[in-house]
Amino acid sequence: MKKNLILLCIILAVLLNSSGCWNQRELNTIAIAAGIGIDVEKSGTHKKIKLTAQIVRPARLSASSGEQKGGSSSQVLVLDSTGDTVFDAVRNFTMLSSRKLFFPHNQVIVIGEEAARDGVRPLLDFFVRDHENRGRVWLLVCRGKAGDILRAKAGQEEIPALGIAQLEEAGAAASRTRPMRLHEFVNNLLSKTTSPAVSNIELVKQEDKKAVKLSGSAFFKDGKLAGFLDETESRGLLWVEGKVKSGIIAVSSPDSGEKLSLEIIRATSKVIPHLKDGSVSVDVVIKEEGNLGDEMCGYDITSPVKLSIIEKRQSEVIKKEVEAAIKKARECKADIFGFGEAVQKKYPVEWKSMERDWQEIFPEIEIKVAIQAKIRRVGMTVKPLEPE
Amino acid sequence: MLQFLRRKIQFLGRKIRHSKGVSPEHAKEKVSPFSGNLSRDLEEVKSVLGFSKDLIIKEFFIEARQKIKAAILMIDGMIDKKDVDEQILRPLILNPCLSKIDERADSQDLAAYIEYNVLTAADIKKTPSMEAAVDGILSGDTVLLLDGFPKAFIISTRGWETRSISEPETDPVVRGPREGFVETLRINTAMLRRKIKDSNLTIEQMRLGRKTKTDICIAYLKNVANPELVNEVKNRLQRVDVDSVLESGYLEEYIEDSPFSIFPTVGISEKPDVIAAKVLEGRVAVMTDGTPIVLTVPLLFVEAFQSADDYYSRPYYSSLVRLLRFGAFLVSILLPAIYISVTTFHQELIPTALLYTMAAAREGTPFPAFIEAMMMGAVFEILREASVRMPRPTGQAVSIVGALVIGQSAVTAGLIGAPMVIIVAVTAIASFVTPNLLDVGTLLRAYFSVLSAAMGLFGIMIGLIGLLIHLVTIRSFGVPFLSPIAPMIFRDLKDVILRVPMWLMAARPRSIEMRDSVRQEFLLMPGEDDEKEPDKKRDA
Numbered sequence: 056m057k058k059n060l061i062l063l064c065i066i067l068a069v070l071l072n073s074s075g076c077w078n079q080r081e082l083n084t085i086a087i088a089a090g091i092g093i094d095v096e097k098s099g100t101h102k103k104i105k106l107t108a109q110i111v112r113p114a115r116l117s118a119s120s121g122e123q124k125g126g127s128s129s130q131v132l133v134l135d136s137t138g139d140t141v142f143d144a145v146r147n148f149t150m151l152s153s154r155k156l157f158f159p160h161n162q163v164i165v166i167g168e169e170a171a172r173d174g175v176r177p178l179l180d181f182f183v184r185d186h187e188n189r190g191r192v193w194l195l196v197c198r199g200k201a202g203d204i205l206r207a208k209a210g211q212e213e214i215p216a217l218g219i220a221q222l223e224e225a226g227a228a229a230s231r232t233r234p235m236r237l238h239e240f241v242n243n244l245l246s247k248t249t250s251p252a253v254s255n256i257e258l259v260k261q262e263d264k265k266a267v268k269l270s271g272s273a274f275f276k277d278g279k280l281a282g283f284l285d286e287t288e289s290r291g292l293l294w295v296e297g298k299v300k301s302g303i304i305a306v307s308s309p310d311s312g313e314k315l316s317l318e319i320i321r322a323t324s325k326v327i328p329h330l331k332d333g334s335v336s337v338d339v340v341i342k343e344e345g346n347l348g349d350e351m352c353g354y355d356i357t358s359p360v361k362l363s364i365i366e367k368r369q370s371e372v373i374k375k376e377v378e379a380a381i382k383k384a385r386e387c388k389a390d391i392f393g394f395g396e397a398v399q400k401k402y403p404v405e406w407k408s409m410e411r412d413w414q415e416i417f418p419e420i421e422i423k424v425a426i427q428a429k430i431r432r433v434g435m436t437v438k439p440l441e442p443e
Numbered sequence: 444m445l446q447f448l449r450r451k452i453q454f455l456g457r458k459i460r461h462s463k464g465v466s467p468e469h470a471k472e473k474v475s476p477f478s479g480n481l482s483r484d485l486e487e488v489k490s491v492l493g494f495s496k497d498l499i500i501k502e503f504f505i506e507a508r509q510k511i512k513a514a515i516l517m518i519d520g521m522i523d524k525k526d527v528d529e530q531i532l533r534p535l536i537l538n539p540c541l542s543k544i545d546e547r548a549d550s551q552d553l554a555a556y557i558e559y560n561v562l563t564a565a566d567i568k569k570t571p572s573m574e575a576a577v578d579g580i581l582s583g584d585t586v587l588l589l590d591g592f593p594k595a596f597i598i599s600t601r602g603w604e605t606r607s608i609s610e611p612e613t614d615p616v617v618r619g620p621r622e623g624f625v626e627t628l629r630i631n632t633a634m635l636r637r638k639i640k641d642s643n644l645t646i647e648q649m650r651l652g653r654k655t656k657t658d659i660c661i662a663y664l665k666n667v668a669n670p671e672l673v674n675e676v677k678n679r680l681q682r683v684d685v686d687s688v689l690e691s692g693y694l695e696e697y698i699e700d701s702p703f704s705i706f707p708t709v710g711i712s713e714k715p716d717v718i719a720a721k722v723l724e725g726r727v728a729v730m731t732d733g734t735p736i737v738l739t740v741p742l743l744f745v746e747a748f749q750s751a752d753d754y755y756s757r758p759y760y761s762s763l764v765r766l767l768r769f770g771a772f773l774v775s776i777l778l779p780a781i782y783i784s785v786t787t788f789h790q791e792l793i794p795t796a797l798l799y800t801m802a803a804a805r806e807g808t809p810f811p812a813f814i815e816a817m818m819m820g821a822v823f824e825i826l827r828e829a830s831v832r833m834p835r836p837t838g839q840a841v842s843i844v845g846a847l848v849i850g851q852s853a854v855t856a857g858l859i860g861a862p863m864v865i866i867v868a869v870t871a872i873a874s875f876v877t878p879n880l881l882d883v884g885t886l887l888r889a890y891f892s893v894l895s896a897a898m899g900l901f902g903i904m905i906g907l908i909g910l911l912i913h914l915v916t917i918r919s920f921g922v923p924f925l926s927p928i929a930p931m932i933f934r935d936l937k938d939v940i941l942r943v944p945m946w947l948m949a950a951r952p953r954s955i956e957m958r959d960s961v962r963q964e965f966l967l968m969p970g971e972d973d974e975k976e977p978d979k980k981r982d983a
Contacts, residue, residue: 060447079899081812082786082805087798113802159791160798187791217795 523602
């Protein structure tokens with residue numbers, strides 16, 4: 056008994072002390088990464104990974120509340136580091152940053168166009184494998200260098216990477232880009248047939264300073280950047296995926312050709328694949344509900360018949376958007392919609408023979424798009440702002 | 444492990460006792476009985492009392508047919524002089540009837556006559572033992588000795604300056620009685636009786652403390668309390684053969700079940716209504732002379748979260764407040780630990796925006812979070828101790844210095860991060876919500892802080908499991924400390940997390956074993972009476 060007790064005490068003492076400071080780090084010894092940019096640097100045949108990290112400077116944050124902001128000094132520190140591999144580049148940050156990079160609060164990963172065209176699978180492995188990284192981080196592609204994006208302003212956020220993340224979330228209100236989180240992207244990347252799309256971000260000028268703007272999407276084929284979707288095509292993709300949360304549909308009035316806008320309230324989609332005599336066809340059924348947001352044309356909406364004309368036009372606009380996306384996908388032979396997976400789920404046996412040739416089959420399949428669009432409410436006024 | 448310690452200490456105690464050859468009972472000084480010779484007895488008493496100057500001896504003659512010498516003995520300041528004057532001296536010296544007693548009547552008859560016909564005091568005892576008489580003198584009684592009569596009259600004339608009944612400084616209430624117990628046992632028992640005018644309320648008395656001879660009262664409801672519990676309390680109290688009992692805390696440590704536990708297993712209160720409520724629930728109260736603090740057993744863990752106010756205010760808010768108290772206790776023991784582990788191990792758990800703010804506050808502070816927490820915790824404890832010990836006016840100065848200098852300046856000087864000051868302040872306020880667990884909370888806070896600094900949330904989890912294991916092993920007079928939560932007694936939960944309306948609390952808590960668990964009729968819910976009730980009212 057006494058022996059056991061002493062032994063227990065010793066074990067406890069040793070355990071408490073030796074386990075001691077495992078992975079212990081104070082808040083002021085870590086560099087909180089807010090955004091990471093990935094580029095490649097090529098010199099001849101030699102390829103190096105260049106990472107750009109946007110690091111939060113808490114000291115500046117605290118100063119901003121009381122004292123003056125100190126002019127040009129930014130609240131973030133943007134550092135570049137190169138290495139043979141991603142992890143190597145990450146470790147090389149320790150040579151120029153006094154603190155160790157801390158990833159769990161990373162908001163965005165921006166991949167430069169060149170790096171993306173070379174293939175993202177090797178680049179993202181670190182972000183999936185390392186325990187500090189989160190799947191919730193937003194993934195974006197930019198035309199040009201990712202490092203430039205992270206050095207630009209984004210929205211009104213003090214920390215640009217936070218701003219980019221906010222843009223991605225706010226993007227749902229327009230549904231003109233495909234926001235994509237890392238975990239979802241990686242899931243799609245593992246599929247043999249689906250070509251995932253992510254938001255595309257680009258530089259614009261705002262108040263004489265470089266700022267960022269989301270514009271359309273970029274899609275990958277076989278882990279490599281294959282092309283860009285413009286805003287209409289992006290929304291077409293979102294319609295099919297049923298991911299449209301909100302947005303404005305502008306339709307022209309039958310009377311004058313002036314525009315009315317309809318706000319999307321909710322939208323759902325169904326993808327139903329069919330297999331007949333060895334040929335695949337896909338039915339896409341999209342149900343949409345919208346409210347009348349404004350009308351700039353003095354169109355009389357008090358009559359149900361006239362309102363149903365608008366509904367029909369609304370359907371047409373949606374259909375056009377969807378068809379634009381389908382056209383682009385067919386051109387690039389990229390199954391951005393994940394039709395392949397739908398077929399696989401419904402016809403798992405037949406799929407096996409199709410899987411390898413899906414890239415060739417996909418552009419040929421028949422896609423029927425059916426839209427059921429409705430207008431629910433017309434707002435607080437009924438008649439247009441015109442004297443009777 | 445504590446069991447082991449306990450056995451070790453008991454073993455050591457026995458060893459010491461054997462080696463010294465001292466029996467547990469000290470050899471008592473032999474005091475001879477009264478001889479009947481007044482002057483010799485007086486000398487004897489004086490010498491027993493060590494010729495103390497506060498002993499008053501008044502010798503006089505009783506005008507019987509033949510003059511009899513008599514004396515009264517008392518301690519100055521412990522007697523009511525008016526009582527002595529009116530109930531003893533005046534009747535004995537001025538009573539004309541005494542002279543009519545037959546000459547042949549011996550001292551026995553005279554003594555009986557004096558006891559029954561002359562003395563007007565209500566409480567008179569006769570004893571041949573000088574020891575008992577001396578005890579009486581020392582407790583404030585007056586002892587009457589007659590020459591030629593080998594017994595002493597012990598006449599109760601106790602009366603000394605006491606504090607008047609006032610509002611207790613501990614557990615104040617918003618609604619409810621304001622009175623609190625005082626230092627005099629008799630007043631306290633009377634206050635309890637005034638709350639429970641039931642013939643079953645039994646108050647037993649015993650004396651503890653070889654030197655202090657403190658009166659102890661055990662109060663319980665005869666038809667409700669479990670007789671085994673009452674016996675157990677009495678047995679444990681009788682075991683307490685100590686020098687002094689100056690406060691109920693002395694007793695508490697001798698009768699509690701888990702002497703090594705940081706949790707108290709004996710309840711305390713200085714409010715008669717609280718004690719009455721506990722007695723009515725089948726508990727036993729132990730009242731100690733000389734202190735307003737009354738003990739109750741058994742004590743359940745949940746009692747720390749119940750306040751008298753809960754039962755006097757309406758149930759909804761009371762239930763909410765009770766939930767808050769549980770939450771506040773958890774906050775008071777865990778918050779600094781969680782802060783330490785989150786900021787030093789699990790930064791990923793903090794929401795991003797909050798992390799930036801916290802990182803900004805931590806920027807430039809020289810100490811690790813754990814050291815900060817320990818320093819601020821220590822400063823807070825010192826402040827609390829200082830403000831308790833200081834005289835009231837100085838206490839204010841202490842709190843100003845504490846709040847301004849330590850709170851504000853430490854942050855502006857960059858010694859301590861602002862979040863830590865907030866954490867310590869919140870913790871401190873939360874700990875005051877459960878005053879009975881204040882000391883336990885302080886110890887647990889340090890315990891969890893150390894664990895979290897070593898192992899993060901993992902350490903806190905280990906600590907919580909350890910705490911739980913400890914809590915379920917404690918008992919208080921046979922009742923599991925955590926009941927009615929573990930073991931789960933579903934019917935008792937009516938007064939644990941929620942406080943259900945009074946008319947739903949028809950049964951006494953089952954956690955405490957008792958004879959009679961029915962408190963009142965079921966269905967006394969206010970509202971329409973379906974049966975005879977209205978008739979009764981009309982009749983009245």
